[in-house]
Amino acid sequence: MSLSIVVNFIRSAIDLIAVWFILYYLISMFKTNMKTMQLFKGVLFILIVKILTSLLGLTTLNYLVDSIINWGVLAIIIIFQPEIRILLEKMGQTKMSVKKEISNDEKERLMDELVDAISTLAKEQTGALITFERTQSMIDYINTGTKINADIRSELFLTIFWEGTPLHDGATIIQGDRVACAAAFYPPTNKELSPKYGARHRAAIGISEITDSLTVVVSEETGTISFATNGELKKSH
Numbered sequence: 001m002s003l004s005i006v007v008n009f010i011r012s013a014i015d016l017i018a019v020w021f022i023l024y025y026l027i028s029m030f031k032t033n034m035k036t037m038q039l040f041k042g043v044l045f046i047l048i049v050k051i052l053t054s055l056l057g058l059t060t061l062n063y064l065v066d067s068i069i070n071w072g073v074l075a076i077i078i079i080f081q082p083e084i085r086i087l088l089e090k091m092g093q094t095k096m097s098v099k100k101e102i103s104n105d106e107k108e109r110l111m112d113e114l115v116d117a118i119s120t121l122a123k124e125q126t127g128a129l130i131t132f133e134r135t136q137s138m139i140d141y142i143n144t145g146t147k148i149n150a151d152i153r154s155e156l157f158l159t160i161f162w163e164g165t166p167l168h169d170g171a172t173i174i175q176g177d178r179v180a181c182a183a184a185f186y187p188p189t190n191k192e193l194s195p196k197y198g199a200r201h202r203a204a205i206g207i208s209e210i211t212d213s214l215t216v217v218v219s220e221e222t223g224t225i226s227f228a229t230n231g232e233l234k235k236s237h
């Protein structure tokens with residue numbers, strides 16, 4: 001008898017700890033993404049209403065909440081398809097396709113090219129958005145732009161972001177030692193930002209909320225260089 005009580009207690013404890021871990025994991029993944037955080041709050045609200053309507057016996061309201069839940073699941077899957085994919089990728093710790101080894105000399109050359117490009121863009125006040133792919137694949141966003149697959153060269157960035165070219169609108173994505181694309185479109189953030197930040201900075205923060213990438217933004221208005229990662233924008237000094 002007492003053994004079954006102990007077994008039941010252990011079972012309940014494992015159950016609770018597992019739920020706690022799942023919730024903690026989901027919240028820590030969602031907290032940098034306003035869109036998914038709002039969804040999370042919405043789902044929590046509906047669940048609370050569902051529990052209350054069941055407890056209080058409010059049958060009509062309960063029926064309404066049930067319908068919202070049934071259709072809502074389908075709507076969430078459709079609306080949040082990209083986020084769900086990223087979530088599953090993160091859970092499975094899916095890494096990018098096999099990375100090419102880059103020698104130290106080559107890394108140094110790439111750095112010089114990038115520093116040269118970004119400082120020239122800033123000096124000339126040419127607006128730019130350059131994203132570095134990290135562990136999560138950026139392929140969905142590369143597909144929104146024009147594929148380039150070019151070597152990293154300072155002149156290439158100056159050409160891409162020159163206002164006279166159709167490619168200057170949007171973001172350039174770097175995968176390893178290659179410039180994968182130009183003119184990519186990012187979902188902008190919904191965060192409240194200072195009015196001095198427009199669509200370019202919103203796009204940079206937006207992509208950093210849903211991927212682990214790093215984005216460099218050069219402001220056309222001020223020539224300021226900023227970096228967006230993990231849903232945060234930091235100005236360079």
Ligand SMILES: Nc1ncnc2c1ncn2[C@@H]1O[C@H](COP(=O)(O)OP(=O)(O)OP(=O)(O)O)[C@@H](O)[C@H]1O
Nearest residue numbers: 127169170185186197198199200201203219220221
């Ligand atoms: N969702 C987006 N994805 C990618 N690029 C975008 C997006 N929205 C805007 N851009 C880029 O930003 C440019 C407009 O920037 P805007 O002037 O509105 O932003 P800003 O944050 O005020 O930047 P700046 O300081 O350079 O003026 C567009 O021409 C386009 O190149």
